[in-house]
Amino acid sequence: MNMTQKRSLARVLLAFTLLGFLLINNQSFGQEQAAEAETEAAASSSGPIPTEPARITEGESLFNGNCKTCHKVHQKLVGPALANVYDRAPSIDWIVSFIQNSSKVIASGDTYAVNLYEEYNKTQMTAFPTFSRDQILSIMAYIKAETEAGPGGDDPKGDETNVTQTAGDSVPAAYLNAIMVGLIIVLVLILVVLVLITTILRKYLNQREDLDEDDEAIVNPTLDFDKLVKSKPVIFLVAFLFTAIAFKVVVNQLYAVGVQKGYAPKQPIAFSHKLHAGEYQIDCQYCHTGVRKSKSANIPSPNICMNCHSAVKTESPEIQKIYAAIENDRPIEWIRVHNLPDLAYFNHSQHVKVGEIECQTCHGAIEEMEVVQQHSLLTMGWCIDCHRKTDVNAKGNDYYTNLVELHEQESKGAMKVEDIGGLECSKCHY
Amino acid sequence: MKLYNNLKLASVLAIGVALTSCGAGGEDQGLEYAPNMYHSVPYEPLSQIVDETAGEAAEFLDPNTDDKHGEYYNSNPYNPSRMTMRVPPANSVPRKNAGYILPYRIPKDSLDYAARTLQNPLTEDKEALLAEGNVLYSRYCNHCHGPNGEGDGPVAGTEDKVVFAGIANLQGAAYQNITEGHIFHVISQGKGLMGAHGSQVSQEDRWKIAMYVKKLQNQ
DSSP: OHHHHHHHHHHHHHHHHHHHHHHHHHHHHHHHHHHHHHHHHHHHHHOOOOOOHHHHHHHHHHHHHHTTTTOOSSSOSSSOOOTTHHHHSSOHHHHHHHHHOHHHHHHTTOHHHHHHHHHTTTOOOOOOTTOOHHHHHHHHHHHHHHHHHOGGGTHHHHHHHHHHHHHHHHHHHHHHHHHHHHHHHHHHHHHHHHHHHHHHHHHHHHHOSOOOHHHHHHHSOOOOHHHHHTSHHHHHHHHHHHHHHHHHHHHHHHHTTTOOTTBOOOOSSOOOHIIIIIISOOOHHHHOGGGGTSSSOOOOOHHHHHHHHTTSSTTOHHHHHHHHHHHHTOOOOOOOSOOOOTTSOOOHHIIIIISOOOHHHHHOOGGGOSSOOOOSOOOHHHHHHHHHHOBOOOTTOGGGHHHHHHHHHHOSSOOBGGGGTTTOHHHHOO | OHHHHHHHHHHHHHHHHHHTTSSOBBTBOOOOSSGGGTSOSSOOSSOOOOOTTTTGGGGGGSTTOOOSSOTTOOOOTTSGGGOSSOOOOTTOOOEETTEEOOOOOOOTTOHHHHHHHOOOOOOSOHHHHHHHHHHHHHHHTHHHHOTTSSSOSGGGBOSSSBSSTTOOOTTSGGGTTOOHHHHHHHHHHOBTTBOOOTTTSOHHHHHHHHHHHHHHHTO
């Protein structure tokens, strides 16, 4: 009986699943038919754009490799948003010839192309002469697929990841804060309760008459504060501490005379090294071009700023100051941060090109500074210390060959800067 | 006696307070020791003292001058915008050991001509040149074009937050067949959104970068 019941149940289940399959198949079949009908309709209006998934994926990889830096499907970037481009543009043939060589189409006087060129501030689209018509059609197929997916296609995913990320980062921190605040409140409450208990107990004990003298002393302790303060050890300790601290402050401050460590003047333009050298990882030497060639590392002239800021953040009031400087042909009066006294000579190229010393060795973590400040002491002791410790970067530099040989005859250690005259007065003072 | 003690205490405190203002920090450069040895008498390229009264107290060191300004004033009001660094005269050419380096003069819009005609003058020891090209590429190109030239450096931004749109993917189909001369010309004069880098990168270095970019593309 049991067995037959199970079997009949299984049969019913099987029947249901089969039915389900059939239904789903029917539905998807219906969708396919609809899609085909749509593509036929589209084909009649905008030409033969392929719809096979293989062509779409081919188009996607071509788009990502060649187009996406200037174009998005649903958003205007350097060039126009490409959604519906196959319906907008004069013809598929026009698109093909424009992608293969846009300047030729513009030069031919084609009105649509010329208008486009004018609309985008005469930015010329890079020519792709190697693209075949088929490849361009694949890209169109990808654009069409994306157009139909709608602009929301990518965004929710991005939002979701963002949400989960922020949740992952911030929720434990918030919990931690709440826990800490709770703990503090509990501790304060305990303290209040304890104080209350002691006062009540004291009051109660004071009301009792049968306490002897010792107990009385414990209940109402009498501490002679005045006597304690005037005792010799305390006076000595206080005097000693005061003198020691005062002495240290005086000596420290005297050593700080002439030292500008920590000097961080406000610059005429709020340029952030943290953003440029830190987040965007632009090499120091991209802007400070003199550092390998001359005494000074140099402050970049505005044309170097304009390599990016002709297109980036053009609306920012700080960037507008660069434009104003260029327009009025006036220098930007940056304030020098590292003012080595004139009595000492220092040369950047010698240290950076020959010595291969990192900028950060002397200038500190510039890539983390919103406003640049002097990181090192720039005192003579500081220079000498480094010259004593640092090995000469003699590897692959013929200039040092003889010096290294001579040095090795006399000593076994590495050749330090001091061994080749790095401590001579006249090296830096003349 | 008590007054005397109080005076002692007060003087120590006063010295301490006075000395705390010696160090530098923020906008304050701090106190200087022997400032007449700190400030340059000749013009300095990147800094200048425009305050005419600066160093008036030190005038007694050189009583015979009648320049009517303080000892440390080292600005030149006769130069435009008081600039002490000046643009070299028009058409002047820097000299080097090897002779003159003539400036690169093919105009920006003649990219096709440059790409067809320019030849890389650097031919010896290609391996060493490429190694230098690698260093130069990471110094001047990496932050936009990315380590492999795919236009994905940090300045390009991310998919969600584009910072600098339109950075060329050097591995893309449009750039596969470009010549070293083409790359040299684009670095020198710029193209599209890319600025001219001729003022930052020497001609020799530009050729090394061009060689390295071709190597990247053929990898």
